[in-house]
Amino acid sequence: MKYFLEIVTKPDNIPIVALLFLVVFYTWFAFKKARKNDSQELPEEAKLDDKIQVWPNLVRVEFLGTLIVFAILAVWSITIDAPLEEPANPTLTPNPSKAPWYFLGLQELLVYFDPWIAGVILPSIIIVGLMAIPYIDINPKGNGYYTFKERKFAILTYYFGFLILWVALIILGTFLRGPGWNFFLPWEYWDPHKVVVLNNVDLSEMIGIPTKNPDNSLNIWATLFGFSFVSGFFGILGAWHYNKFKKTETYKLMGPIRYWTTSLLFWGMAFVVLKIILRLLPPVLGAYPIKYVWVTPWFNI
Amino acid sequence: MISPMQKFRESEVYKSIFRHKYDDTQRNRALQIVDNVFLHLHPVRIPRHATNVGFTWGMGGITFLLFLILTLTGVILMFYYRPTAQYAYEDMKYLMNDVAFGPFVRNMHRWAAHLMVITVMLHMFRVFLTGSYKPPRQFNWVIGVILLVLTFLLSFTGYLLPWDQLSIWAVTVGTNMARATPLLGHDGPFGLELGMKIDNDIRFVLLGGTQVGPPTLLRFYVGHCIFLPLIASIFMVVHFWRIRKDGGISGPDTTKKTF
Amino acid sequence: MTTENNPQTNNPSPQITPTPLPRKAKQDRAPENDPGLWRMGRKSFFSFSAWLAFFGFIGISTIGSLRMMFPRILFEPSKKFKVGLPEEFLIGEVSEKFIDKGVWIIREQGGFYALIAICTHLGCAPRWLPTENKFKCACHGSGYYKNGINFEGPTPRPLERAAIGLADNGELEVDLSLKFKYELGDWVKEDSFYNYVA
Numbered sequence: 001m002k003y004f005l006e007i008v009t010k011p012d013n014i015p016i017v018a019l020l021f022l023v024v025f026y027t028w029f030a031f032k033k034a035r036k037n038d039s040q041e042l043p044e045e046a047k048l049d050d051k052i053q054v055w056p057n058l059v060r061v062e063f064l065g066t067l068i069v070f071a072i073l074a075v076w077s078i079t080i081d082a083p084l085e086e087p088a089n090p091t092l093t094p095n096p097s098k099a100p101w102y103f104l105g106l107q108e109l110l111v112y113f114d115p116w117i118a119g120v121i122l123p124s125i126i127i128v129g130l131m132a133i134p135y136i137d138i139n140p141k142g143n144g145y146y147t148f149k150e151r152k153f154a155i156l157t158y159y160f161g162f163l164i165l166w167v168a169l170i171i172l173g174t175f176l177r178g179p180g181w182n183f184f185l186p187w188e189y190w191d192p193h194k195v196v197v198l199n200n201v202d203l204s205e206m207i208g209i210p211t212k213n214p215d216n217s218l219n220i221w222a223t224l225f226g227f228s229f230v231s232g233f234f235g236i237l238g239a240w241h242y243n244k245f246k247k248t249e250t251y252k253l254m255g256p257i258r259y260w261t262t263s264l265l266f267w268g269m270a271f272v273v274l275k276i277i278l279r280l281l282p283p284v285l286g287a288y289p290i291k292y293v294w295v296t297p298w299f300n301i
Numbered sequence: 302m303i304s305p306m307q308k309f310r311e312s313e314v315y316k317s318i319f320r321h322k323y324d325d326t327q328r329n330r331a332l333q334i335v336d337n338v339f340l341h342l343h344p345v346r347i348p349r350h351a352t353n354v355g356f357t358w359g360m361g362g363i364t365f366l367l368f369l370i371l372t373l374t375g376v377i378l379m380f381y382y383r384p385t386a387q388y389a390y391e392d393m394k395y396l397m398n399d400v401a402f403g404p405f406v407r408n409m410h411r412w413a414a415h416l417m418v419i420t421v422m423l424h425m426f427r428v429f430l431t432g433s434y435k436p437p438r439q440f441n442w443v444i445g446v447i448l449l450v451l452t453f454l455l456s457f458t459g460y461l462l463p464w465d466q467l468s469i470w471a472v473t474v475g476t477n478m479a480r481a482t483p484l485l486g487h488d489g490p491f492g493l494e495l496g497m498k499i500d501n502d503i504r505f506v507l508l509g510g511t512q513v514g515p516p517t518l519l520r521f522y523v524g525h526c527i528f529l530p531l532i533a534s535i536f537m538v539v540h541f542w543r544i545r546k547d548g549g550i551s552g553p554d555t556t557k558k559t560f
Numbered sequence: 561m562t563t564e565n566n567p568q569t570n571n572p573s574p575q576i577t578p579t580p581l582p583r584k585a586k587q588d589r590a591p592e593n594d595p596g597l598w599r600m601g602r603k604s605f606f607s608f609s610a611w612l613a614f615f616g617f618i619g620i621s622t623i624g625s626l627r628m629m630f631p632r633i634l635f636e637p638s639k640k641f642k643v644g645l646p647e648e649f650l651i652g653e654v655s656e657k658f659i660d661k662g663v664w665i666i667r668e669q670g671g672f673y674a675l676i677a678i679c680t681h682l683g684c685a686p687r688w689l690p691t692e693n694k695f696k697c698a699c700h701g702s703g704y705y706k707n708g709i710n711f712e713g714p715t716p717r718p719l720e721r722a723a724i725g726l727a728d729n730g731e732l733e734v735d736l737s738l739k740f741k742y743e744l745g746d747w748v749k750e751d752s753f754y755n756y757v758a
């Protein structure tokens with residue numbers, strides 16, 4: 001526990017602790033407002049739509065906000081020094097070595113995926129996917145007021161992406177990953193010599209198809225198996241939902257391009273979660289963690 | 302008797318600066334906004350709920366404020382900071398130990414940067430939850446995503462500048478992802494086939510060399526202090542302008558009874 | 561929100577369908593002499609050249625600036641250096657003497673190889689753990705056997721070998737610019753291993 005407290009109170013980690021509280025608070029706060037709006041005829045915001053003058057009504061709020069931010073920053077900057085470690089040494093990596101906290105979610109993904117996926121493809125998809133949101137969400141309701149009832153799918157998906165895949169992974173990466181990027185529970189001592197079995201197997205090996213031939217070349221059957229696994233995942237889930245959904249009014253309004261973009265992004269997110277589970281779950285059950293689900297001569301997933 | 306303040310308000314100097322009277326009338330309140338180059342970012346009148354902190358959480362505004370604070374403190378730091386491998390770390394030590402108010406300004410820059418990342422994420426969270434990206438504001442959301450990325454890039458480039466152990470290893474790991482970029486990185490899928498090598502791929506451009514070294518520091522410094530803030534300011538201008546063109550802060554459309 | 565500033569609820573302005581001006585048929589050429597796609601009057605030729613010049617200038621400037629960002633000369637530490645006489649190394653030992661230069665020298669029964677101390681995952685510097693007989697990377701936990709083959713953690717491939725050979729004065733010499741990758745079958749190549757039996 002002492003070690004955990006030490007990490008939590010490290011100057012550079014204070015923002016994460018703050019973030020944690022802020023995110024919990026705002027999630028609760030927004031939900032409360034949504035509940036209230038959902039239970040009445042007109043949303044609260046609609047009752048406050050009379051026009052008022054910016055001076056002084058808005059300007060004074062901004063002024064107050066500025067004062068508060070300055071006060072917080074001033075106290076923070078006087079009491080806590082920004083860290084400055086040993087001078088740069090290109091031959092000695094500190095253990096553990098972590099990215100700035102806001103990238104620790106991505107760094108955590110590096111454990112589950114090859115760098116080109118975790119470091120390049122996933123961030124690009126996240127950015128493009130975020131930009132696509134306004135164009136694929138054509139639900140006209142819930143524009144300009146808090147609601148949950150009217151856009152359940154959109155809000156739950158965003159909660160999942162932001163709270164679990166972003167914030168929770170950041171917390172995991174910051175507080176529970178110790179030397180060797182090993183997993184430590186809060187009360188455990190960060191032992192740099194902790195021995196953890198990290199020997200990996202591929203999914204194909206799990207069911208008895210070796211990834212490599214005896215002469216160390218790639219087993220084509222393993223590649224084919226991986227291909228059918230990945231395409232099966234997207235194909236079956238995609239087709240299943242499409243069949244369920246294609247007759248609805250919403251599908252007709254969305255059209256195929258919007259629908260399939262949404263579908264791909266959604267199942268892609270699910271695939272990330274699946275891969276995380278495949279890595280984390282087997283050791284708990286006493287098996288080796290899965291490294292790749294699909295091995296090809298050019299890339300591995 | 303008229304007070305000195307009153308007298309000042311009647312003076313030519315005052316009138317040459319503020320072109321309207323000060324008494325609390327609707328007209329003066331309006332002029333206060335339109336006649337001021339900074340305040341006229343705002344409309345004169347807005348719906349009441351748009352001034353409600355419970356609705357906007359004030360996060361976008363705080364993010365902008367933090368950007369201004371970062372610019373100011375950043376420029377002050379630049380007076381004492383030299384972006385070379387030889388001096389960068391020493392200058393940080395000097396700032397922290399011997400420059401009057403050096404630690405305060407550096408701390409402020411560092412903590413405001415962290416805070417900005419938090420507020421920008423919360424701002425986005427709020428915009429999503431109030432559905433404010435829906436028509437006609439789709440494109441402003443896209444600009445917002447670009448601003449989010451720019452904020453991350455600013456923070457990431459700034460992280461290297463102290464040139465300590467934390468910096469170079471965070472940046473080593475971060476930029477090594479670039480070597481795995483498909484097609485453009487020498488370790489990425491199809492990179493080898495396209496002739497990518499350690500000294501001609503995308504990571505090489507980012508680092509200005511084959512390893513995180515002095516040229517990297519200079520590149521990140523220029524990116525951090527000039528290029529990225531400039532680009533970010535441009536996008537912020539567009540962001541704010543779009544808010545007004547898209548009809549102000551979003552709110553329920555009370556003309557259509559669709560609730 | 562009120563009607564005035566919501567563009568969506570504005571009364572739609574009456575539809576104005578612009579009536580196209582009647583096109584004057586070009587009569588300056590007989591159809592068989594018509595140059596087709598490349599038909600271009602004097603004015604459009606000038607307009608075309610101006611745009612070509614404009615985009616040409618922008619394009620070439622962009623390419624030039626991009627090229628400028630690729631340095632031609634690197635001021636990086638020399639990649640080739642001597643590491644001492646072969647007898648100075650013990651059989652079975654992983655020598656960390658040159659770890660500052662980013663390389664381990666390993667002597668086996670049959671000779672030497674030099675492993676580059678850069679994690680093939682994302683480039684941290686792994687450590688040699690003699691008690692566990694493996695290289696271990698702190699950043700995300702990749703582990704490698706003594707021969708450099710990866711067996712745990714996220715790294716996709718084994719460590720790389722640097723070229724190793726004998727210099728004129730009888731000392732071993734390592735060249736970091738020549739790399740040998742196991743997965744490309746390089747480890748059987750000359751210079752990836754220095755045969756030496758005392």
Ligand code: HEM
Nearest residue numbers: 371372375376378379411414417455456459460462526530
């Ligand atoms: C025009 C704007 C800016 C200028 C001129 C500027 C300038 C500087 C300078 C000279 C340094 C090196 C000194 C130091 O490390 O403290 C620095 C560091 C840094 N900057 Fe900025 N900066 C600006 C904006 C930003 C923004 C918008 C962010 C992030 C949102 C940011 C994040 C950082 C971080 C994280 C550091 C490292 C702080 C440390 O520990 O030292 N900066 N900046």
Ligand code: FES
Nearest residue numbers: 679681682697700
């Ligand atoms: S850099 Fe070595 S495990 Fe990631």
